[in-house]
Amino acid sequence: MTLKERIFSTNDILLADGAMGTELQKRGLESGACPELLNLTHPEIVRSVHKDYISAGADIIETNTFGANRARLKLHDSENLVREIVLAAAENVRGLSSSVYIAGSMGPLGDLIEPLGLMSSSEAYDIFAEQASAFGGAKVDVIFIETMMAPEEILIAIKAVKENTELPVAALMTFEHGQVGYRTMWGTSVAEAALLLTDAGADIIGSNCGKGFDEMTGVIGEFKKATSKPLLAMANAGIPVWEEGKSIYRETPEMIAGDVRQIIESGVRIIGGCCGTNPDHIREMRKILNLYQK
Numbered sequence: 001m002t003l004k005e006r007i008f009s010t011n012d013i014l015l016a017d018g019a020m021g022t023e024l025q026k027r028g029l030e031s032g033a034c035p036e037l038l039n040l041t042h043p044e045i046v047r048s049v050h051k052d053y054i055s056a057g058a059d060i061i062e063t064n065t066f067g068a069n070r071a072r073l074k075l076h077d078s079e080n081l082v083r084e085i086v087l088a089a090a091e092n093v094r095g096l097s098s099s100v101y102i103a104g105s106m107g108p109l110g111d112l113i114e115p116l117g118l119m120s121s122s123e124a125y126d127i128f129a130e131q132a133s134a135f136g137g138a139k140v141d142v143i144f145i146e147t148m149m150a151p152e153e154i155l156i157a158i159k160a161v162k163e164n165t166e167l168p169v170a171a172l173m174t175f176e177h178g179q180v181g182y183r184t185m186w187g188t189s190v191a192e193a194a195l196l197l198t199d200a201g202a203d204i205i206g207s208n209c210g211k212g213f214d215e216m217t218g219v220i221g222e223f224k225k226a227t228s229k230p231l232l233a234m235a236n237a238g239i240p241v242w243e244e245g246k247s248i249y250r251e252t253p254e255m256i257a258g259d260v261r262q263i264i265e266s267g268v269r270i271i272g273g274c275c276g277t278n279p280d281h282i283r284e285m286r287k288i289l290n291l292y293q294k
Contacts, residue, residue: 003060003101003141004168007204007230007269015289016060016103016234016272017053018282024049024064025246034076036068039088046092054097056279057286060270061100062144063089066107069131071119075110083134090138103170104135104143106157113152121156128160136165146172146208146234147274149184151196158200170232170270171202174209175219182219190219194226206232208274211239212251213259220266230269235259237276249276253284260288 006012024035027045038046046064053061065086070079078085086104093102109127111119135143143161148154154171161169173193175182182190190207197205205227207219216235223231238251263271271289273281 004203007168013264013268013289013293014059014101014270015057015282015285016232016270017050017058017062018273018277018279019275020049020062020064020066020105022247022249022276023052023278031245034067034073034078036065036073036085036089037076037078037081039064039085039092040081043088043092046089047096050093051096052279053282054100056282058272058282059100060103060142060272061093061097062103062105063093063140064105065089065131066105066146067110069106069109070127071109071111072107082130083137086131086134087138090135090140101141104138104140104167106131106135106143106145106161107147108149108153113150113156121152124153124156125160128157129164132161132164132167136167140167142168142170142204144170144172144232146170148173149188150186151184151188151193155196155200158197158202162201168203169201170204170206171197171200172206172208172232172234173197175207175215176211177215177218182215182222190222191226194223194229198227198229202229204230204232204270206234206268206270208232208234210235210274212236213256213263217259217262217266220263220268224267231267232270233263233268234272234274235277236274237278237281240276247276251276253281256281257284257288260285264289264292
């Protein structure tokens with residue numbers, strides 16, 4: 001059964017994996033280095049992260065491709081390696097298990113798009129389209145467009161995926177709670193995001209990153225009021241603190257358990273973790289999910 005069939009034809013709640021970046025740092029990735037290049041230079045390190053999440057019970061594994069686009073890779077003189085990195089990243093998951101779904105991770109370009117920035121909409125589209133086409137060739141099961149804050153950028157990304165692949169799309173924006181409720185850094189509310197992402201053709205919508213699982217409960221609650229689309233939630237393990245040159249996330253699996261239950265009960269179809277979450281967090285989520293799906 002394809003992931004899209006699983007989401008739309010069953011009542012199953014699927015478990016995604018947790019953070020990639022912080023796990024690679026634990027395995028020696030230096031600050032400022034390009035995580036995506038490890039798919040080619042040190043695939044065994046990337047596979048070790050995937051393997052740990054598979055062992056923890058994840059149903060969906062994201063590729064190590066968050067910044068595998070021409071704009072981000074140019075910072076490392078690797079802008080011509082988009083397709084090669086994407087294909088290797090998908091194989092680094094596929095080579096470990098045939099039973100998990102593979103999600104192609106697509107993150108922001110790192111540049112402001114006109115009229116606020118210098119990058120044109122057509123240039124942004126071409127960059128996303130190149131990465132999306134590579135995922136189509138890699139035969140992943142779904143694309144996660146994630147950690148988006150500017151509505152213009154995520155709409156371009158969705159369009160690029162839809163026009164260049166036949167893959168289902170999960171579109172995720174990042175929200176924080178402030179005086180006027182949950183908003184992205186660009187001021188987009190959850191209700192506005194739900195409408196925009198739905199109209200753009202996203203198959204699954206939701207949120208990732210943010211300040212932690214406690215705030216994610218509120219974000220998903222607002223999404224549930226605003227849409228009937230399948231929802232996805234992947235929160236950070238709290239707010240990081242800087243210690244000895246490293247970002248440390250203090251929310252343990254036991255600390256997030258109550259919020260995980262609340263998010264599940266809110267009606268999400270996919271739940272996982274973002275920055276700072278590790279295989280132990282995913283293992284705890286698996287235990288909780290199993291209680292709901294007996």
